[in-house]
Amino acid sequence: MGAIEVAELTKEYGSVLGVDSISFSVDEGEVFGFLGPNGAGKTTTIRTLLGLFAPTSGGATVLGADVRDERALVDAKRRIGYLPANLGFHEEVTGEQVLEYHASIKGDRRLDDLLDVFTPPIERPIREYSTGNEQMLGIVQAFMHDPDLVIMDEPTSGLDPLKQERFNEFVRCESDRGTTIFFSSHVLSEVRRVCDRVGILRDGELVGLEDVETLLDQGGKRVRVQTIDEASEALATLDGVVDVDAFADGLQFVYTGDYNALLEALASYDVREIEISEPPLEDVFMHYYGPDGSATDDPEGESSV
Numbered sequence: 001m002g003a004i005e006v007a008e009l010t011k012e013y014g015s016v017l018g019v020d021s022i023s024f025s026v027d028e029g030e031v032f033g034f035l036g037p038n039g040a041g042k043t044t045t046i047r048t049l050l051g052l053f054a055p056t057s058g059g060a061t062v063l064g065a066d067v068r069d070e071r072a073l074v075d076a077k078r079r080i081g082y083l084p085a086n087l088g089f090h091e092e093v094t095g096e097q098v099l100e101y102h103a104s105i106k107g108d109r110r111l112d113d114l115l116d117v118f119t120p121p122i123e124r125p126i127r128e129y130s131t132g133n134e135q136m137l138g139i140v141q142a143f144m145h146d147p148d149l150v151i152m153d154e155p156t157s158g159l160d161p162l163k164q165e166r167f168n169e170f171v172r173c174e175s176d177r178g179t180t181i182f183f184s185s186h187v188l189s190e191v192r193r194v195c196d197r198v199g200i201l202r203d204g205e206l207v208g209l210e211d212v213e214t215l216l217d218q219g220g221k222r223v224r225v226q227t228i229d230e231a232s233e234a235l236a237t238l239d240g241v242v243d244v245d246a247f248a249d250g251l252q253f254v255y256t257g258d259y260n261a262l263l264e265a266l267a268s269y270d271v272r273e274i275e276i277s278e279p280p281l282e283d284v285f286m287h288y289y290g291p292d293g294s295a296t297d298d299p300e301g302e303s304s305v
C-alpha cells in the first residue's frame, strides 16, 4: 500500500466542486508534486487527506489510515508532518514558544538539526517575522518529530531563491532518508529539480499523473537554429515542429518528432548555430492547462489516470 492512496475522491462545497473523483497514490519514499492553477483543488485535497474536510464521496488513506476514521487518523498523524497554506501562528508568541508547543504534542526529535538548515529568528515574536521567516518556522514544525510522511501546501511560497534552493536540497535529502513528501506548488521549475512524480490538477480534475522525466519528454525539445531563410521556411513545416518563432537570422521551435528526421532536414542547409534545450516546464504544462488556463485534455493521449 502506498503512503497516500486516493480513490475517486470528491469534495463538494454546496454547489461548488472542490475536487471531482480524483484517484492517485504516492509511494513510500517518493517526492510527489501536486500542481495546478489557483482554485484547481490542491488545498481541498490536502485538507481532506488530513481529515480536516470529510470527502463527499470516494476516499483516501494516509499511512494506511482511512481519512474518515478519526481514531486511525489520530494515530497516523503522529507520523505525519503538515505545513498548511495559512500558518496561523499567534502574533504575540515567539518562534521558540510555537516550537515548544508543537514539541509538547508530537516531540522534537530533530529540532536542532532543522534550525541549522532553516533559520527563523526563534527568540522573536511572530509579529516581527517576515513571510519567509514564518514559512521557515512552519517547515521546521512540520519536520521536527521526524515524520514518515510530510504533506505541505505551497511550502516555498514566501521563500527567497536561496532559501528555496535550500529547501529543495533538504527535500531531496529527506527523500534519501526514506521520508515520503507530498507538496503542492505553483513553482513549476522547482518540480523538475525536486519531484519524482507530479499530479496535475485543473478545475478539480486530475488531468495528468506523470514522472517528471516523462513529462519533459512529452514536451519535446526547444530548438534554436541560425540559418538562411529558405531553411527556416522548410523547417517550420517539418512534422513535429510546433510553437515556431521566426527571428532575423533563423527560428526557434519546439520539436516533438523523430530526431533523425530533424537532423536529416538540418543537414541539407547551412546551419550557423544550433541550440537544443529542454523547454521551460511552463511550456510543457501549457499542454495540460492550455494557454488561457482552460487546458486541453491530455493532448498526447497517454497521460490520463
Ligand SMILES: Nc1ncnc2c1ncn2[C@@H]1O[C@H](COP(=O)(O)OP(=O)(O)OP(=O)(O)O)[C@@H](O)[C@H]1O
Pocket (backbone or CB within 6 Å): 013, 016, 017, 018, 019, 036, 037, 038, 039, 040, 041, 042, 043, 044, 045
Ligand atoms: N470553504 C470553501 N467554500 C466554498 N468553496 C470553496 C471552499 N474552499 C475552496 N473552495 C472552492 O473549491 C475550489 C478548489 O479550491 P482550492 O482552495 O482547493 O484550490 P487550490 O488549488 O488550493 O487553489 P490556490 O492555488 O488558489 O490555493 C475553488 O473553486 C474554490 O473556490
